[in-house]
Amino acid sequence: MSRALDTVAAWVLGALWIAPLVYALWAAVHPEAYAARFDLAAPLTFENFARAWAQAPFPRYILNTFVLVTAILAAQLVLCTLAAYGFARFAFPGRDTLFMLVLVQLMIVPEVLIVENYATMARLGLVDTILGIGLPYMASAFGIFLLRQTFKSIPKELDDAARIEGCGALGLLARVYVPLARPTLVAYALVSISHHWNNFLWPLIVTNSPEVRPITVGLAIFGAPESGVSWPLVSAATLISVTPLLLAFLIFQRQFVQSFLHAGIK
Amino acid sequence: MRIRDWATGYLLILPAAAVLAAFTHLPIVRTVRDSLFSRGSAIRPARFVGLDNFEALAADPVFWKVLGNNLAFALGTVPASIALALAMALLVDRKLKGQGVLRLAYFLPTMLPMIAAANLWLFFYTPDIGLLDQILGRFGLPGRNWLGDPATVLPCLMTMTVWKEAGFFMIFYLAALQTQPPELKEAARLEGAGRWVYFRRVLFPMLMPTTMFVLINAVLNAFKLVDHLFVLTKGGPNNASNLLLYYIFEHAFAFNDLPAAAALTAVLLALLAGLAVTQFALLDRRVHYR
Known part of the structure; x- marks a missing residue:
């Protein structure tokens, strides 16, 4: 019953x-x-889709988001892997303090610092560029933390064996650590992609032209009540915007969910 | 050898450390500094004013309203999301027809951007022609301006947020449930414990580490996610749905009042630091369950 x-x-x-x-x-x-x-x-x-597609540069927005997400992910993978390797396998003065400083970003996320980061981007001349949207996220405390845990679990004997064969620090990283950390790297990549595909506040602030706007910002402008677009058009535009990521999710559902879990449980 | 290890270590962390310093640590320091200075202009440079900006905030009734809204928003969304996430996980953990479809249905809102979710929900809340008013109309009940009424606007936003995030937290409970030894349930059954007693006395305590993890994330979300305000309410009517981060955005990019924005950011930073300390304390306790 x-x-x-x-x-x-x-x-x-x-x-x-x-x-x-x-x-x-x-x-x-x-x-x-x-x-x-x-x-x-x-x-x-299907006219609503056709009209929404024609009224705003959705292909351009999607392309911008794609470039943004790819650039952030590529930089994150390199920067976080290097830093995690440094924290996991090398002893140097101040290491623990520096690691604690890295962890600050877990709680004080870049979203909170929009005012100062906008000023920085203005000084660097990066306002309204895709690099300007991505830069604050390119070093991720979360990625460093996750990879450091994984690297630390790799037996040190593997190091020694490779070292005897004449591997340097970077060779060791490329030949031993990165291949063994693949599941973590994939998990982190999927979490990063879903996060940045959907990110809105910072891209809204730092962009002001359609050539750099990501899809979330484009959708918000398209659907704003002030713009007076009809409900079916907004629905169609919303579905257009969410389809790429949703499709990826539906195809790789298990991998996505496993990634979120892997990343969450640490 | 040791010196070389040092150098390699520093070089490896250098790129990430530089980016983190430039976009996390330096901005934190700058925020605190700017919050202590007056607004500068071309003819009058900013000068040190001590805590004046904070005193101005304390005297601003809107600030207290926004802070209250944010606390209400956290209190309204966090426990509800957690309870629903747990309920969802318990419902689809056992074998049932369509288990995969149901898990997907619960989880799907998580994959949408908040902006898209807000677009979908905007039409539910639209007066007269919106779905909510139409359903009420079927039962002969009067409609109302859900997002235009200070009494209903915050609960409307909370409902949408709970819808959006419950499925995400569900997957953590599902994973935790799968690690529970089945003997436990068997033992409880043999002892004659009912479902509720088993849940309250055995399962819920066992799931505590997951609940702590979800709790911290949900609270953090309540303070850092304001995307939906841009579509649904712009913080209105009369700041009834304004949240701290959106208020910061308004001060910095609409009112052009940077000292106030800095002071507000400092308040938010303090709140998040408090959350971090709480998390540390809670994580220490978590060890008991391992």
């Missing part, structure tokens, strides 16, 4: 949770007259 009740509860909750997305899909594929009228005989149309 209670099992049946649980099942009903699970499905009701599931229906409730997916409803907003289903509803957006409904609005996007029907003419505006049916936006709030649920009639199964309503005619289907």
Whole structure:
């Protein structure tokens, strides 16, 4: 009896949770007259997608986001791997203090420092550039922490064996540590991609032209109530914006969820 | 050899340390400095004013309102998200038809940008033609301006936030549930413990480390995520839904009042530092369960 009740509860909750997305899909594929009228005989149309696509440079926004996410990830992988390796395997004065300073960024995330970081970007002449959006995130305390844990778990005997064969510090990193840390690197990459694909506040502040705007900022401008776009168009634009990441997630669902877990449980 | 180890270590951390220093540590120091100076202009440079900016904040009723909103927002979203996440995990942990589909349905909002989520929910809350008013209309109830009414605007934002983040926290509970030894449940059953007693006395304490982790993340989110305000309310009506980070944004980029923005940021930094200390204290306790 209670099992049946649980099942009903699970499905009701599931229906409730997916409803907003289903509803957006409904609005996007029907003419505006049916936006709030649920009639199964309503005619289907893809015109909302076509019009949204034509009214704002969505392909450009998506390309910008793609470049941004790739640049951030590439820099993060290099910087975090190097730093994590340094913290995990080399003894130098002040190491623990420096590591504690790195961890500060876990709590004081770049979003909180928008005012000062904007001033810095203005001084560097990086306002309204993709580099300007990405730079504050390129060294990630979270990535360093995660990789340091992984590197520390790699047996030191592997080091010695490679060292005897004449491997330098960087050769060791490339041939022993990075290959063994692959699962962690993949997990971190997926978390980073989903985070930065969806990031909004800082990109909004530091960009002001369509040539550099990422998709989240483009969508917010397109859907702003002041711009007076109709509901089906906003729905279509929203679906266009979320499709790339959602598609990647649906295909690699297990890997994504495993990554979030891996990254969260540490 | 040791000196070479030192040099290699420093060189390896140097690039990341430089970026972190430039965009985390230096800005923190600058924020504190700027919060102690007056607004400068071309003819009058900024001068040291001590705690004047903070006194001005303390005298600003909107600041207290925004701070109160943020605390209410945290109190309204954090426990609800955690409870729902746990409920979801318990519901889909056992074998049932469509388990995969249900997990997906719970988790999907997590993968959307907050901006997209806000776009979807905007139409629910629109007066008269919005979904919420239409459903109420079916039952002959009057509609209302959900986002335009100070009494309902914050709960509306909280509901959306809970919808957005519960599924994310669910996966941590699911992972934790999978590590629970099945003998425990068996033993509790043999002792005649009901479902609720088992949950309260055995399962929930066992899940405490997960709850702590989720709790810290949820609280952090309540203070750093304000994207939805840009679409749904712009902090209105009359600051009824304004949150600290959005208020900082307004001061810096709309009112052009940088000293106030610095002082507000310093307050937020202090709150986050407090959260970090709490996390440390909680992590120490977590050891007991290992």
